[in-house]
Amino acid sequence: MRVWLPHHLYKTFPLLVGATGFLGCFSDDTAALALGGLLMLYSAGVGYMRLQHSF
Secondary structure, eight states: OOOOOOHHHHHHHHHHHHHHHHHHTTOSOHHHHHHHHHHHHHHHHHHHHHHHHHO
16 A cells, blocks of 8 residues: 655655654663664665665
C-alpha cells in the first residue's frame, strides 16, 4: 500500500526518522535505545535504496 506524501516530506523522511532514532539512543530506557537503533537502521536502508534507484 502506498501513501501519498508531499514532496518535501517524502525527501526528508529518512532524515527525520534517523534524527528521531538518534535522539532515542540517548535515553536510559532499554526499549527506547533499541527502538532508536532500529529507526536509524531503517532510515539508512531507505536512504540507501533511494540512492540505488536514483542513478
